[in-house]
Amino acid sequence: MEFKVEEGIEVLRQTPLAIKAILRPLSNTWIERNEGPNTWSPFDVVGHLIHGEETDWIPRARIIINDGETRPFVPFDRVAMFEKSKGKSLPDLLDTFSSLRKSNVQELERMDLTPAMLEKRGRHPELGTVTLAQLLAAWVVHDLGHIAQIVRVMARQYRDEVGPWSAYLSILGK
């Protein structure tokens, strides 16, 4: 499916609502558990998404538009949220994510991207040359991947509770 800005925005706009719908009414036990050492809880994932809004997607789109390949992206810190989220509540994080996402989508809309602009290139510090369209498609897929992660982490808390049904529930893994 070809990337179109309007269709990408449909998803980007919904992600905070989707994550709120999944997590907001849940007990802390669902929010705070992870999948073991060096894995993330749903709470951690929301913090990671916030850091992406602040430092990754739109800032990199600006670099591509303004500087092209001459200025490599600043590397993204995938685990910055472990420090940044400390002392915050899940409702705080959800509200912050919603509000940052809203203004980032507005900025994306104001960019009024043409097909030619979508082909503009930037330089990723590890991946090399990338286009603006690829950056924006990756933003959408990154959102969807973290929604999948949130529900997988939750599902796996019941790995031992489903008994023989684990054979049918592939989200539980091996």
Next chain:
Amino acid sequence: MEFKVEEGIEVLRQTPLAIKAILRPLSNTWIERNEGPNTWSPFDVVGHLIHGEETDWIPRARIIINDGETRPFVPFDRVAMFEKSKGKSLPDLLDTFSSLRKSNVQELERMDLTPAMLEKRGRHPELGTVTLAQLLAAWVVHDLGHIAQIVRVMARQYRDEVGPWSAYLSILGK
């Protein structure tokens, strides 16, 4: 994490809202595409969840409570939705799912399940002996698995659009 009815209900209650938040405002192109032959689109998944509300989870809980292991569950038709959803719109299906889930959660609450009742046993036609707690935990995990499936199917529409980012986006698969 030990299965507790109240914590399971927290998730069961949110699933229709979560799926609505993800899918409701999307273009048909997001809703109708699948992952290839013999795979499901997000539209198909919602139909499957509806059929589960009608014939699987609560009907099986009733069998366990009323008949125990003496009456095996009716086999569940995983693909009944391909016929049943024909001619329906996504908003129709989302509303149907919400309304069925609401009354099923109400029925679950009215069962007022004690720890002893949760240990009651039933007979799955393929898996053999299962407990009521396992059935209810499987219901929760089944919901979460299908939310993960919906976002995975969507993400994979952009497999070729993300360019080199596919190396970082594990939801895209190999």
